[in-house]
Amino acid sequence: MIKIGILGAAGYTGGELIRLLINHPQAEIVFANSESNAGNPVTDVHEGLYGDTDMCFTSDMPFDKVDVVFFCFGHGKSRQFLQEHDIPANVKIIDLAQDFRLAEPGNDYVYGLPEINRDKIAKANHVANPGCFATCIQLGLLPAAAMKLINDDVAVNAITGSTGAGQKPGATTHFSWRNNNLSIYKAFSHQHVPEIRQSLTQVQGSLDADIDFIPYRGDFARGIFATCVVKTDAQADEIIEGYKSFYKDAPFTHYVDKAIDLKQVVNTNKCLVHCDKFGNKLLITSCIDNLLKGAVGQAVQNMNIMFGIDETEGLRLKPTAF
Amino acid sequence: MIKIGILGAAGYTGGELIRLLINHPQAEIVFANSESNAGNPVTDVHEGLYGDTDMCFTSDMPFDKVDVVFFCFGHGKSRQFLQEHDIPANVKIIDLAQDFRLAEPGNDYVYGLPEINRDKIAKANHVANPGCFATCIQLGLLPAAAMKLINDDVAVNAITGSTGAGQKPGATTHFSWRNNNLSIYKAFSHQHVPEIRQSLTQVQGSLDADIDFIPYRGDFARGIFATCVVKTDAQADEIIEGYKSFYKDAPFTHYVDKAIDLKQVVNTNKCLVHCDKFGNKLLITSCIDNLLKGAVGQAVQNMNIMFGIDETEGLRLKPTAF
Amino acid sequence: MIKIGILGAAGYTGGELIRLLINHPQAEIVFANSESNAGNPVTDVHEGLYGDTDMCFTSDMPFDKVDVVFFCFGHGKSRQFLQEHDIPANVKIIDLAQDFRLAEPGNDYVYGLPEINRDKIAKANHVANPGCFATCIQLGLLPAAAMKLINDDVAVNAITGSTGAGQKPGATTHFSWRNNNLSIYKAFSHQHVPEIRQSLTQVQGSLDADIDFIPYRGDFARGIFATCVVKTDAQADEIIEGYKSFYKDAPFTHYVDKAIDLKQVVNTNKCLVHCDKFGNKLLITSCIDNLLKGAVGQAVQNMNIMFGIDETEGLRLKPTAF
Amino acid sequence: MIKIGILGAAGYTGGELIRLLINHPQAEIVFANSESNAGNPVTDVHEGLYGDTDMCFTSDMPFDKVDVVFFCFGHGKSRQFLQEHDIPANVKIIDLAQDFRLAEPGNDYVYGLPEINRDKIAKANHVANPGCFATCIQLGLLPAAAMKLINDDVAVNAITGSTGAGQKPGATTHFSWRNNNLSIYKAFSHQHVPEIRQSLTQVQGSLDADIDFIPYRGDFARGIFATCVVKTDAQADEIIEGYKSFYKDAPFTHYVDKAIDLKQVVNTNKCLVHCDKFGNKLLITSCIDNLLKGAVGQAVQNMNIMFGIDETEGLRLKPTAF
Structure with missing residues (x-):
């Protein structure tokens, strides 16, 4: 099981990520961090989860217990967060903000569009998820x-x-x-x-x-x-x-x-x-x-590739259609 | 021409009242009061008025220049406003809030539902517009x-x-x-x-x-x-x-x-x-x-009755239908 | 694998059933019958299936190759269909129409509301899915x-x-x-x-x-x-x-x-x-x-119960939420 | 009063035209023709007119009693209608279909976009209303x-x-x-x-x-x-x-x-x-x-111009806004 931490878990992308991961057969959410909602059930904030999970938001961020962290912050906050916190080198990061999407010296984030970067993503520790x-x-x-x-x-x-x-x-x-x-x-x-x-x-x-x-x-x-x-x-x-x-x-x-x-x-x-x-x-x-291919669906797709499992795991979703 | 003052003119009911009155053949808006928007054109706030009016919100309330004032405040604020301001006795008031809808000693507001109170409305100085x-x-x-x-x-x-x-x-x-x-x-x-x-x-x-x-x-x-x-x-x-x-x-x-x-x-x-x-x-x-029969349309209907003009004046509206 | 036939597969419930079953880990659609669409890909009719299936509608109904048939007809047509066709006794039927929902002499259909009839459904050959x-x-x-x-x-x-x-x-x-x-x-x-x-x-x-x-x-x-x-x-x-x-x-x-x-x-x-x-x-x-708990989701839930597998199989769906 | 006949009165544009004209102070609908709805009240077909009119659709087309006819047909039918019927030369025509919008020899319809053709419209007997x-x-x-x-x-x-x-x-x-x-x-x-x-x-x-x-x-x-x-x-x-x-x-x-x-x-x-x-x-x-500036609103605007009255008559409409 891939052990997962979510930062910014009370926003739209955080909620959608939870909706995906609770049914992902090879993933387990270890923590869903939200300072302002700490202690409250995720069902207080996110639609559609009654009966699926009793998880509560937490103010903790036990990075030593996870394999990968998803940054569901607003734009600009990922970079700031990394300046203020140490994340162990063995913990992979998938950033949904735009902070690291553009290549520049010192930026080791791979641009997470599998259609053109699948091989690089497979080897990446850090992925910048596309907009x-x-x-x-x-x-x-x-x-x-x-x-x-x-x-x-x-x-x-x-x-x-x-x-x-x-x-x-x-x-x-x-x-x-x-x-x-x-x-x-x-x-x-x-x-x-x-x-x-x-x-x-x-x-x-x-x-x-x-x-x-x-x-x-x-x-x-x-x-x-x-x-x-x-x-x-x-x-x-x-x-x-x-x-x-x-x-x-x-x-x-x-x-x-x-x-x-x-x-x-x-x-x-x-x-x-x-x-x-x-x-x-x-x-x-x-x-x-x-919210899916344009955000957390693609992020999970990237996670699957980074961890070497079936790229479609947890993502064979029933379309709404109507 | 009935001369009109609007208080709380930047809210939904204020905007809808302006939309009605600019085409009312016997009414003229003298002032549309909104402290927070004073000086700005009403088109900055209210949809649908480009090309119809160049009116700006005002912080003034020249009650001596109007025949009737519409209170488009939130509930509870009408009563408070009246405690803090003097409105000349000859100025009629139509209150869209719920402050004066229920009969009680000292409340001289007529409940403004023409279907049952037309005669009382015709003689009223103060009308409480229904919810x-x-x-x-x-x-x-x-x-x-x-x-x-x-x-x-x-x-x-x-x-x-x-x-x-x-x-x-x-x-x-x-x-x-x-x-x-x-x-x-x-x-x-x-x-x-x-x-x-x-x-x-x-x-x-x-x-x-x-x-x-x-x-x-x-x-x-x-x-x-x-x-x-x-x-x-x-x-x-x-x-x-x-x-x-x-x-x-x-x-x-x-x-x-x-x-x-x-x-x-x-x-x-x-x-x-x-x-x-x-x-x-x-x-x-x-x-x-x-917003119309449930708020300002009925308020204008009441105004028409209070001023003895055709009850439907300014209210023969083209339905949206779609 | 539960082998499945769908009758009336080109309607809304037929489409939603296909959307569910193509991801059901223990089910396999053997035929999706629609006379008027026979030979056409299901993606011509049903939204949301591009990339998920190349299945085509068929005019065939090989009942000997399936374990269960879903009737996705309009109301009244299930009864008529059964009068005109023989379905082998070992093939289970789940009828989504209202033809057999009310108990009456000679009606062997179990009313398929698991919350009150789970045990009966588990033993049933014929289930009338609720409205x-x-x-x-x-x-x-x-x-x-x-x-x-x-x-x-x-x-x-x-x-x-x-x-x-x-x-x-x-x-x-x-x-x-x-x-x-x-x-x-x-x-x-x-x-x-x-x-x-x-x-x-x-x-x-x-x-x-x-x-x-x-x-x-x-x-x-x-x-x-x-x-x-x-x-x-x-x-x-x-x-x-x-x-x-x-x-x-x-x-x-x-x-x-x-x-x-x-x-x-x-x-x-x-x-x-x-x-x-x-x-x-x-x-x-x-x-x-x-379309789900009110129709084909419940029908698949009934199928799971009838075949003795996990009641939630194929039904742990990501909510749309928005 | 401008006396008006409407052909194709049971379609969307016919209905919207009726909604406009019943409040037009200088217009009067003489007939609203619809073969398939003849004898039925227009309120049976068109939303929003209860209480505004008791008019019924008619199968008659008394062209001698009108000043102008609006063609609310589907595209192609205007031309066909004119081949099969005689409309008196003194009756103006406003065609909402695309049959006569393009200039060509023998086409005497003025393209009814007042912003560029106001003068021509004012003199026109026949106007082709833009798409x-x-x-x-x-x-x-x-x-x-x-x-x-x-x-x-x-x-x-x-x-x-x-x-x-x-x-x-x-x-x-x-x-x-x-x-x-x-x-x-x-x-x-x-x-x-x-x-x-x-x-x-x-x-x-x-x-x-x-x-x-x-x-x-x-x-x-x-x-x-x-x-x-x-x-x-x-x-x-x-x-x-x-x-x-x-x-x-x-x-x-x-x-x-x-x-x-x-x-x-x-x-x-x-x-x-x-x-x-x-x-x-x-x-x-x-x-x-x-439906308005893109169809019958512009058609009425053209009518106003053709008959020399205020261009905005009947068209100072309260916007829906919401």
Whole structure:
């Protein structure tokens, strides 16, 4: 059994991680840390767990009793936490924040996108789990990058559910405002673009094009649905062949011949990808569940790879479908 | 032109009142008071007003320049405000809070339900506007009370939209939680029951039965849909006749022969009522828009009556329908 | 491995059954029958299965190759099917329709509610799976019946998601109409009342009270949320003790001390139950996922019991939560 | 009073037109034609009209008694209807279908977008009302075209509510499927692109760029929200000045300095437009209510212009806001 510690266990990603791990046949949660909720049952905070667990949040962090720690902090706090605490060298870390996603001198975190870094993840002690938008958009674009097709600016539109905005209530997650509403934010400046560029560069060799990303706030709770438009003269059938080939060994990312819709992936760890060609424009559609493939599902997938067990363990989830 | 002051203008009811009054042909907003938003355009806070008004919130309260003041405060603050401020005697007050809804010695506020108090409202200087749930449930039950049919405990279930919970974000109005969810709160103890009892007693003469009211939080933004079950041996056709007769002069409350649904009334000042009889049980369905007939629509209706103009002025609204 | 045939595999319950069984460690789908879709991949019809299965619908029904058949027909068609086809005596049948739920001479189907009939189900060849509303309401009322508390008419209000109305599009499942809407239907006359009465009578010994059931159409896709009000002078603590005791061995039905909400159970096989006492009124809240505990989840639970395997096998599902 | 006939009165646009016209102070509906519903009250079909009208659908079409006829047919049927029926020359026609939107020899219909064709509409006998997507996207792009900025391919993403798909239930408007879902359709090939190109060409003089339009199905009922990205080196402040100037006389189309959201326009005849500049990319956001500014609201606006009355008559609508 892989022994697990969770930091920031009372947030959305912490809760979803608990939901996954209590049914993971080879994992055991040793502690779920939340200062502000210490002593309270996790069912006080997280939906859907009545009858599944009597676990309580703890203020303890017994790192000597775990094999891996998941950081479910907000962005910026992972780095700060590590400055203030010592985690034993033999304890693996999977960080869900963006603190260590970009390669730089002294950063030993492997970028945890198994579709391109599986071997490195398998050997890693530290993994930086990709962002939710970044996962969905990259998985749409990477096969094109592998074919070296991304040579002009890419128009990216992606719509996220409200869980992407976290647990703290605010104006744009107020039901009265968000229900039946649509809006955009951080257009052309979203913080996930650098990690998308990093991966595209890794796969294509270089990247001399803009990723023009417009994020939308959707009126649903789970999921990201993205469209990317790439200018290319490559033939549709070769492109599709390249996409299928790129993901042929990926257990959760699938090229689909038909048009896709968001609810195909809600409550699963999957990413679905579909392509159409119109003249010299390649339209790529991709979708994920932002809390699963876009966050803790992928984190558990990374954990499975790091510990050498079946990559799909604990992740063969029944889709919600409706 | 009726000159109007609005206190608490930055909340949900304040905003909806502004939306109504800017198109009211015989009304003019003189000031829309909000300390915390003073100087800012109302469009900064309230949806739907771009292009309709350049009005700004004010910290002033020039009572000498208005004919009527609407109190759009939270419950309890109206009474407090009146203790701390002098409003000229010739300025009428319409209070949307529950502070003055219940008759008691020294309370000169008329309960502002036109369907039973039109004449008193016409002569009133001070009107206490009914609660949203109270309006929907009363309008369902009052014709039965007029026929003296309420002699056994009444089972009441009513579901409200999220705007009923106000503008301040919180756990139960967080989109991620509320979307596709249902729950109940304050069962058998909701604060609107006393005003419902007061009206039923007024119309029936006495009331010796419980109003067993279970409020639900619905996953929509606007509207209240209620069912009431009354035990009675009266005949269905007589009951329906009584209902139609009771509302024959009401411009906004209608008995409907067919089954009703909530979206029939959304974005209108209407209340629809429908009855079915099963054995000795009378099932009454009623619905309103909680912000309109359940709050400021009825408040404007009361204003119209108080100032002797057409009761429907400014309230012939296009329903949203979808 | 339990070998399984599915009839009516292209409907909502058929699809949800496939979603469950492809991850069931001790089950194997041998055929998924649908005349109109024969030869097409199940992914053409059912959301959420891309990458999980390449199974195609079949027009065949090789009953000699299966251990159990699930009838996912519309109501009335199960009986008709059995008149027109021979199913070998050694093949177990789990019928999701209402054709065999009521005991009558010659009906050898066991009513498949494990909370009261586990032993009978374990020995049964034929199981009639309970209705969705019936499951939610019964599980709310049965412990009270066991304490013989149901001696006066019970007020029942229950709200269902749109999947309860099946796959065929119609006026009341049109998104434009149903979104943000509420309505009732079949009040006091819903077809599930007789099976509720049957179970209450079985547990209480007799039942001399009306079950006044008002079904609502909710604006969500999955789930049923019910309230029942029972008049009783029994003490709250005794009642709650009785509820906890009644479900102490039920793996999926749990008494919860705190107020519950629908999304606690969505995409799970659970039923949650909560009680409050107000004067002489006992208010019981219960909720389920209509497609799982209200349909195929319970059907698989019954299958597990019938075949003597762990009752929770294949049913430890990650809740959607959001 | 303008006397009005409605053909195709039982569809979504027919219903919305009735909702508008019953409160229009200078209009009177003479007949609302629907063969299949002849004799039935309009309240049997259209939500929101109880208490507002007792009108019934008719199979008659007394063209001699009306000043203007609205064609609320499905696309293609307007042309067919005119071949089979004679409408007196003095009766004006406003066609909501796409049959006559594109200029061609013999087509005397004026394209009914008041923001660019007000003078022509004022003199027109026949008006072709623009498409819903076309209205939202054009109004976003036309000021840029007036500044001759559209010289490279434009990336357009626009999301529509379910009412855009009409009244007939189908797979993609089934609540169970559409709720919380997202998908695209007719990418790069939507039928509204030609009319968008026609208007852009009219205003810019020529158009040598693709309009790469990806339409999305949103999980709400009313509204269209669009983003357009135009490559240009023009300065942001000049662009914004141009936008404000372009719409300075438009009563319903407004440039807004802040970011906009869809519910700002729901249940209004408005179009809101907002611009941001990022490097050499101009991002334009625009939104409308698809049934109002995108259909019958604009049709009534056109009628007002054609009959020389105040353009906003009957169209100063209370926004739903929530």
